Amino acid sequence: MADYKMKVEKGITVTMRDGIKISLCVYRPDAPGQFPTLFAASPYQYEMDEVPAYPLFLWRETGPVEWYVSQGYSYVHADVRGSGQSEGEFSFMGLEEQKDYLELIAWIIKQPWCSGRVGGIGQSYYAMAQWLMATYNPPGLACIVPYDGLVDQYRGSNYHGGIYCSYRSVWYTTLRADNQHRPAGKHGRPPMKFDLVGEIINHELDDDFWRERSPYWRLDKIKCPVLSVGHWGKMGLHLRGNILGYEELKSPKKLVVTGARNTFEAHKMFDQVEFHEKELLPFYDLHLKGKNNGFMEAEPVKIFVRGANVWRAEEEWPPKRATYVPYYLRKGPSGSVTSMNDGGLSADKPAANEATTSYTYPDWEWVNGVAIMGPDGRVDPVRRVLTFTSAPLDADLDVTGPIVLKLFASSTAIDTQFIVKLTDQQPQDDTARKSGAQPGYVPVSKGWLKASHREKDTQRSTPTRPFYTHTNPQPLKPGEIYEFDIEVLPVSYVFKKGHRIRLEIAPSDSPATDGVFSHPYHPTQMGTDTFHHDAGHASCILLPVIR
DSSP, rough: OOOEEEEEEEEEEETTHHHHEEEEEEEEEEESOOOOEEEEESSSSEEEEEEETTTTSOOOOOOHHHHHTTOOOEEEEETTTSTOOOSSOOOOOOOHHHHHHHHHHHHHSSSSEEEEEEEOBBBBBBHHHHHHHTTTTTEEEEBBBOOOOSOOIIIIIEEEEEOOSSSSHHHHHHHHHHBBBBBGBBBOSSOOOOOHHHHHHHHHHHHHHHHTOOOGGGGOOOOOEEEEEEEEOOOTHHHHHHHHHHHHHOSSEEEEEEEEOOOHHHHHHHHHHHIIIIHHHHHHHHHHHHOOOOOEEEOOEEEEBBTTTTEEEEEESSOOTTTEEEEEEEEEOOSSSSSOOOOESSSSSTTTTTTOEEEEOOOOOOOOOOEEETTTEEEESSSSSSSEOOOSSSSOEEEEEEEEEEEEEEESSSOOEEEEEEEEEEEOOOHHHHOOOOEEEEEEEEEEGGGGGGOTTTTBBTTBBBBBBOOOOOOOTTTEEEEEEEEEEEEEEEEEOOOHHHHHEEOOOOOHHHGGOOOOOTTTTTTTEEEETTTTTEEEEEEEEOO
8 A cells, every 4th residue: 555755845836828937835755756646726825734624724625635645646736826925916717827727737747756647636716726727628637526616606606696695705805814914914925916806796797707717618628537526515605516517517427415514514524534535536546547446437426315314326416216396385374483474385286365475674673684683592594584384294305406496476676686495494392382492403405596687598497407697687577476486406305204394585694594605685675575375376396306
């Protein structure tokens, strides 16, 4: 078994086509010979690689570098243009940065310690960079493993369903400080001048700014093998990219979706040697070392089924064996939760005369987005939003695949927005219910849509995954009923017997429940939205059920 010692070479510079010098750190076996190379690129400064790989440092997303070197790999970590010790101006994955990836790969394969085969590695920014570099098919790039990496900057991060998300603005402020600040008044690199926050605000629609930085539109050009690794809990950032990226690829491919519930669990998983040894190393060994390990011969999809908490192999994604079952929004009450309406959710279709459900916004109790403090002093995410909750399930329900909410709604405003959540509501005893305590719950999935962005891309939409253009916003006619097909992110989740399925609808969300992936409440959001769920306007959520 390989057990190479590591040699570290910091401050190596490679001159780009325009004279800009990109700075690298090379980690490689301290032994003669040529080795395949793992390539990681980000603005997170290789000088910080010595920081312990704890979830506290979410940008420490390289994976276990020294372990990979011990397995007979070189590892090159680059500071992208305008970050760390590299020259030039940062432009957040702009075209010049993408060209740098290609020139760096060309440099790597010419080095005497490189075997001529390069694989992409890394999480988040590193993963997005991998998707981008692979669309160019540079000589030497033999495979990529985008772990936790979106493919569509507009839809995946900055404007969910056309709704502005503040995450990337906060991210960039921290990135600039991390690059520039040092202890005791010393300084790091010169200030990063690129006004990413301004550009995000200026590019409210899906235009060339986003398309330049989004590999989604070029995924069909990728030729190298791809192992796409996503996480069910990364709904506000990368999940959609890893799944959609896999679906769109035409090259040899594998998909793994883990049960990581949040950013911190996904990060911790990528720091563990055991995870790499089981899930990533066989892929690299096959495509970079030519080991005949049969890795690509197993089922192409491996998913963690939440609720049941087991791994399962699938022959394809989405699973063709799933049957779509509509659960209709009903007037209720469900008698199981305290919310603005306590509506029902049922497999039975509504009657012709079933009454509508409305809310007026903003609500006087909202203080931190739409979440409020409940009577017990804890955050209550549903007390002042709409809920539609099923009866207790009489058997386990396996929901695996993409989801769509077909929502009939009208508004007094010319625009509104829908933030929907699918939740597993846990059983609650009568004593607790009568005391006013809310039932326990587990977040399962989310969906977003700005009403004026309802125009679909008919070429890219499917019956179970609407795809919106986000280029042609159209105001609503106040009082007119519209059908909104809302993409709810894919899941693999077992709702257990006795639990309830809950759908939540609100015009916003909250940092208290959605963390950094929340959406600020805009002061123009004032009006009344009405949701229709009668026989002629049968609003429903379509769930892919595995029998």
